[in-house]
Amino acid sequence: MVITNEHIWALLEQVPDPEVPVLSVVDLGVVRDVAVTGPDAVTITITPTYSGCPAMDMISMNIRMALLEAGIKDIRIESRLSPAWTTDWMSDEGKRKLKEYGIAPPVNPSGPDGLFQSREQVPCPHCNSTHTELISQFGSTSCKALYRCLDCKEPFDYFKCHR
Amino acid sequence: MNITLPSKNRTAMCDYVLQMADSNLILAQRLCEWCGHGPILEQDIALSNIGLDLLGATRSLYQYAAQLQNENKTEDDLAFLRGERDFRNFLICELPKGDFGFTVVRQFLFEAYQLLLLEALQQSSDTHLAAIAEKSHKEALYHYKWSAEWVIRLGDGTEESKRRVQESIDDIWTYTGEFFIATEWEQELIAAGAIPDFRTFANAWKEKVAEVFNEATLTMPPADVFMQKGGKNGVHTEHLGFLLAEMQYMQRQFPGEEW
Incomplete structure (x- = not known):
């Protein structure tokens, strides 16, 4: 072979x-x-x-x-x-699959980085609302953070942008 | 992993890598004592997550130290079969976990130092150590942010949370001097350009800490307070023996046992 x-x-x-x-x-x-x-x-x-x-x-x-x-x-x-x-190495196909699975894929940082600030505007993987908030930077695995959607009220995992 | 071992200062580098690994391991052990005891679920998870990151760095460092030693030892031998006097961790890492405020303050003071160290270590002439530092630095940014935010929440929180955090700062402060004093082997490595001269980090560290204390309405202890030392030379507080007894029990009782 x-x-x-x-x-x-x-x-x-x-x-x-x-x-x-x-x-x-x-x-x-x-x-x-x-x-x-x-x-x-x-x-x-x-x-x-x-x-x-x-x-x-x-x-x-x-x-x-x-x-x-x-x-x-x-x-x-x-x-x-x-x-x-870095999460920059995650494929687009991978990001699509993550969202389908219910985990928000990594989002490029858009805001300033500081204490009590979330650099990323993370859309809810269930209803796509950007009206979401960080619960904890540390989630079920090292690579994930915990978020909650303020519109559909669902908590969700976010695959952290790691650079 | 293909590693090019340094040709010079190898013994000194081994001592230094062990010291970094020991500090990470002992602090990880303390953090994981919180598992199931955190004040709320999310913070319980956060503490174990940070511990896990430190444990990951520990493994990379012990694997490297074992190669530098070249005595057929494994990372497990280094973690589980060395005695108290062989451990070189900073004393601050071995202090009992205390209450949540104490844990938060200790983590913050440690991570503020780690950020400075890991950033500078990426320029080390030792490419393997630089690679470990590059990886750990990204993770230290999360740990720093988490701990700094909690110092502010608790310091600027209720009367009781403020009192407890201020007391923790006053208790722990005496263990922070060790960050900035160099042992003989560290002086050798600094002179060779293999590690940064961390003695010069003292001011930057203090500024970083002062900024957060200020925001948290907390008071920094006076500059002339007595500083403990000895951890890097294997002279520890009474707490390390108890920690090791628990952490090493299984390997000592059942040598070579694996999951």
Whole structure:
């Protein structure tokens, strides 16, 4: 079997993020590099979203399992810290899938950054109202904040803009 | 991870990385003691989240320290099998969690320092340490914001919240001097340009802290207050032994046990 970069990327697009399963590890921007190093050998470089993200070990294992299932035997998975992960690396497709799932995707900051200020105007993923407020900068996982919609009254998760 | 290890000052760098890791780990342990005990659910979650970020940085740092040591040790050995005198964390990190106000004040004073340190460390000639700093700095921005906002809410809150936070500041202040004194190995690294001269951060740190205290209507202790030291050299308060006994129990009782 001749493996190509495209083939590997296509396989990785099928590997879900364990915490937000609607996103693949590619949508999330966690996969930084794919290198075919031999007839049956690949090196995948991944980067953690947040330093303490407990999903990283599982992501690494899931990637390995997916490639093994596709018949690739020699798999190296390396971790890279710099440049540090940013939500700018999340794909548009990923953002669309997040919103459909009920999580507000990262929004580019528009306001000033200061204490008691929210830099982002986050639309509600349910009713699209921008009349929303931050409950807590820290949510169910490191990458999410808690918001509430002041129009439809639903609380929701926001995937923080991390730059 | 492919890391190019520094050719010079390797022992000193190992000591420094351990010290950063220890401070992060011990503070993470203190923060996670709040799990299930936070004043409200969202803040309970926030405290554990911050602890988790610190724990993540700890892992990167211990992994690096283990490589620098080159003694076949793992990150787990460094966290769970070292004794109290081997730990080099800042004393401020090991103080018992106290009430919510105490935890908030300690976090704020620590993060105000971390922001300055992690920003400057990104310029380190040690590229791996610089990469860890780059990652942690982004997270420290959230921690700083969270803790500064709570210092203001509590300081400028009720009579009781103000009294408690002011008392916490007066109690903790004596442990902040350690941020700005350099051990022998740190002096070696500063001279080699491998780490920033953090002794020069004292003024910037004080300004940052004063700004928030001002907003919070809190009083900064006088400049000539006695400062504790010793953590970086392994001389700790009585609290660290108890913390380690709890944190290390499983690995000591069941060596090599994994989840």
